[in-house]
Amino acid sequence: MNSALWLQDRLNRRSFLSQAGLGFGACALSSLLAGDGAASELNPGLNGLPHFPPKAKRVIWLQMSGAPSHVDLFDHKPILAERRGEEIPESIHQGQKLSTMTQGKGKPCLGSIAPFQKRGESGAWVSDLLPKTAGIADDLCFVRSMKTEQVNHAPAMTFLLTGAEQPGRPSIGAWLSYGLGSDNDNLPTYCVMTSRDKEGSCGQLFYDFYWSSGFLPSKFQGVKFRGGGGDPVLYLSNPEGLSRTARRKQLDGLAELNRQKFEQVGDPEIQTRISQYEMAFRMQTAMPEVVDYSDEPKHILERYGPQVDQRGSFASNCLLARRLAERGVKFIQLMHSGWDQHQNLPTQFAEQCRDTDAPSAALVRDLKERGLLDDTLVIWGGEFGRTPFGQGDINNKTKHGRDHHPYAYSIWMAGGGSKAGTQYGETDEYGYNVVRDQVHTHDLQATILRLTGVDHERLTFKFQGRHYRLTDVHGEVVDGVIA
Numbered sequence: 001m002n003s004a005l006w007l008q009d010r011l012n013r014r015s016f017l018s019q020a021g022l023g024f025g026a027c028a029l030s031s032l033l034a035g036d037g038a039a040s041e042l043n044p045g046l047n048g049l050p051h052f053p054p055k056a057k058r059v060i061w062l063q064m065s066g067a068p069s070h071v072d073l074f075d076h077k078p079i080l081a082e083r084r085g086e087e088i089p090e091s092i093h094q095g096q097k098l099s100t101m102t103q104g105k106g107k108p109c110l111g112s113i114a115p116f117q118k119r120g121e122s123g124a125w126v127s128d129l130l131p132k133t134a135g136i137a138d139d140l141c142f143v144r145s146m147k148t149e150q151v152n153h154a155p156a157m158t159f160l161l162t163g164a165e166q167p168g169r170p171s172i173g174a175w176l177s178y179g180l181g182s183d184n185d186n187l188p189t190y191c192v193m194t195s196r197d198k199e200g201s202c203g204q205l206f207y208d209f210y211w212s213s214g215f216l217p218s219k220f221q222g223v224k225f226r227g228g229g230g231d232p233v234l235y236l237s238n239p240e241g242l243s244r245t246a247r248r249k250q251l252d253g254l255a256e257l258n259r260q261k262f263e264q265v266g267d268p269e270i271q272t273r274i275s276q277y278e279m280a281f282r283m284q285t286a287m288p289e290v291v292d293y294s295d296e297p298k299h300i301l302e303r304y305g306p307q308v309d310q311r312g313s314f315a316s317n318c319l320l321a322r323r324l325a326e327r328g329v330k331f332i333q334l335m336h337s338g339w340d341q342h343q344n345l346p347t348q349f350a351e352q353c354r355d356t357d358a359p360s361a362a363l364v365r366d367l368k369e370r371g372l373l374d375d376t377l378v379i380w381g382g383e384f385g386r387t388p389f390g391q392g393d394i395n396n397k398t399k400h401g402r403d404h405h406p407y408a409y410s411i412w413m414a415g416g417g418s419k420a421g422t423q424y425g426e427t428d429e430y431g432y433n434v435v436r437d438q439v440h441t442h443d444l445q446a447t448i449l450r451l452t453g454v455d456h457e458r459l460t461f462k463f464q465g466r467h468y469r470l471t472d473v474h475g476e477v478v479d480g481v482i483a
Contacts, residue, residue, distance in 0.1 A: 042275050043189050043219070045181025050453025055417025055482070056377035057183070059176070059452065060321050060332045062360055065157065065204040066339030069386035069402050070410040071431040072112045072349065075144050076125035079429050080388055081111025088389050092432050099151050101342065102391055102403040109430070110390035110402065113346060122421035129353040132361035133412075139364055139373070141418040141481050145425020145434040148384050148406045148441045153204050153340070156383035156406065160441055161210050161333075163470045170214035170461075172445060173331035175470050176452060177220040178213075179459045183328035186286035188223035188279065190331045191324055193317040195227065197338025197352055204337040211333060215463040219272040222333060225320070227312015232291050236284060244284070251277050290323050300366065305358040318359035322366050325376055339382055343392055345401040364414045377416025377451055385409025388431045408434045411444075417451045419483045442475035450477045 071077050088107040097103070114129045119137035126134040133140075150156035155165040162169040170178070173190040182189040192211045211222030225232045238247050255274050262270040291311070293301065296319070307313040314336045321332045336356060341349050360380055367373040386402035386409075394400045408427045414420070426436040439447075446456040449470065456475055460467040 042185045042279060043177065043182040046179050049179050049459070051455040051458060052450070052453045054451070054453030055375065056415070056451045056453075057375040058325050058328070058330050058332070059173075059377045059379070059416065059448065060325060060363070061173075061334065062318075062356075062363075062378065062380040063157075063161075063333065063335045064339050064356070064380065064382040065206070065335050065337040066153065066341075067156075067382035067384050067386060067404060067409070068339045068352075069341070069345070069349070070144070070405075070408070071386065071388050071402075072114070072345075073127045073130060073353075074125065074142055074410040074412070075408075075427055075431045076112070076116040077388065077427075077429060077431040078111075080109045080431070083109040084111055085109065085394065088430055088432065092428060092430050094433075096407060097151060098387070099404045102387065102389075107387070107389035108394055109388065110394050110400075113349060120421070122423070124421075124423055127353075129350055130357045132357045136361050136364050136414075138421045139368065140412045140414050141420060141422045141424065142410060142412050143424045143439055143444075143478075143481060144408075144410045144427060145437050145439050146381070146385070146409045146411055146441075146444070147434055147438050148409075151384070151404050151406050153383060153404075154207065156404075157204075157210060158207075160383050160444075162212070162214065163442065163445060163472055167207070167209035167212070168214055169212075169468070170216045170220070170470070171209075171211050171222065171333075172448065172470055173211060173222050173333055174213040174216055174220040175459060176331050176449075176454070178216050178461070179454055180330060180452065182330060185279075186282040187290070187324065187327055187329055188283075189329065190220065190222040190333070191329055192222035192224045192333045192335070193227075193312075193320065194224070194335045194337075195312060195314040195317055196336065197348070197355060204340060206335055206337070210335065215468070216461055217268055217272050219275050222331075225317075227316075229311075232287060232311075233280075233283065236280065236287060238284070247281065251281055286327075290327065291320065293319065300362075303358070303362040303365065305355075305362070307355070308359070314356055315359040315362075318363045319366075322363055322370075322372075325367065326370065326372060341386070342401040342403065343399050346398050367415060373415035375416060377418060377448065378414040379411065379448070380413075381411025382409065405432075408432060413481065417483055419481050422481065424478070424481050437478075437480060439478055439481075440474070442471045443478050445471050446475035447478045447481060451482065 085108050114127050116125045119126045119134040122138050124137045159165045161171045177189040194206045213221035258270050258274050301308050304319050305315045307315040317334050338352050384406040387405045390400050391403045392400040428435050449456040456471045460469045
């Protein structure tokens with residue numbers, strides 16, 4: 001080989017990455033194989049973060065998939081009952097885009113299916129369908145002025161969790177895992193649990209990209225827990241006949257092979273593979289204790305409701321979320337489907353409330369009693385709301401509902417620096433549009449990051465020549481919901 005060809009070979013990208021990686025893999029490997037050490041050993045986060053003193057050390061997101069009806073739960077609009085069957089004025093709906101199920105059809109007013117009452121010293125309006133949530137109203141910050149961009153479930157959910165309507169971007173949990181790192185090397189930084197309405201009547205699909213790391217290294221993606229029997233996380237147990245000592249030696253050898261491969265090609269996903277194998281090994285001892293509720297007092301189990309013993313139910317997942325939170329897990333994402341009442345609002349909506357009301361309230365009370373609520377941010381809400389008008393024949397007592405509504409909806413937050421006993425924002429008299437203090441999806445994302453000590457404009461990742469962030473080029477922190 002002549003000197004020019006030799007030089008060209010040495011300067012190509014692969015050779016450069018290979019040489020640049022020499023020594024780095026060995027350092028990482030020695031740290032990983034050192035055993036249980038500093039809390040940030042596997043995922044230390046970025047230098048310089050947090051940007052501000054965090055009010056929330058961890059986040060629990062109770063994602064109500066399918067979109068709960070704000071005008072039936074938190075946004076009291078008496079005019080909808082007073083004018084039942086009358087068309088919502090065009091001056092209110094302004095011909096705005098709706099889903100194809102009701103676009104161009106009538107918009108008859110439909111009142112809430114249960115009475116509202118003012119709750120606690122804060123006087124927050126909460127439906128009788130949520131008596132346990134009503135009991136903690138003074139601990140909650142209600143945001144009644146949410147607005148999003150999408151009118152269909154999957155794009156709206158993707159937008160809420162990743163900041164983009166199309167899959168491919170990192171989810172908010174992955175961003176926080178990447179930026180802030182972990183407080184516990186024996187459990188994942190980002191945990192995900194899913195459940196559905198017990199009737200199975202109206203479930204939304206849970207796509208993996210809802211907890212994806214996108215273009216971030218895959219070590220930051222959410223770890224999905226399983227319901228039912230078997231291991232809570234796939235492949236957690238060793239194969240039959242393989243001892244823990246043998247598994248340790250096997251992983252040590254595999255890590256050495258991966259280190260050698262990293263030194264050759266410099267692919268950061270190889271480092272991810274090393275750390276994830278190590279995390280799985282450590283979880284083998286940590287996870288059984290986390291999912292074992294035998295040490296929980298009877299009155300705590302009863303507080304979460306009768307489904308708490310059914311692993312994979314929303315009630316069980318809420319209790320598991322508390323147990324993960326107190327062990328330092330940074331981001332816990334619970335997704336519960338069944339809120340898509342197009343034709344079964346009179347029959348199924350109340351069931352959905354019964355399944356989720358007690359566990360949600362129990363989680364907040366439980367965190368508060370253990371001194372964890374002050375630095376744990378809990379969020380409850382859907383991807384959008386439901387129309388103030390009825391869908392289908394509203395005179396049919398069992399078969400009518402509400403369509404998707406992105407222009408106004410409600411969520412609540414608790415703890416983690418959110419302002420308890422607050423009702424933020426306002427919709428018009430029909431609950432159709434926001435008229436005061438609008439909170440866009442990107443504003444909510446920016447606020448969550450701010451509460452965790454992160455400047456949403458400064459947490460970025462360069463991908464394909466551009467610096468990306470969760471909020472894209474949008475988003476303003478909502479100071480009015482921060483204590």
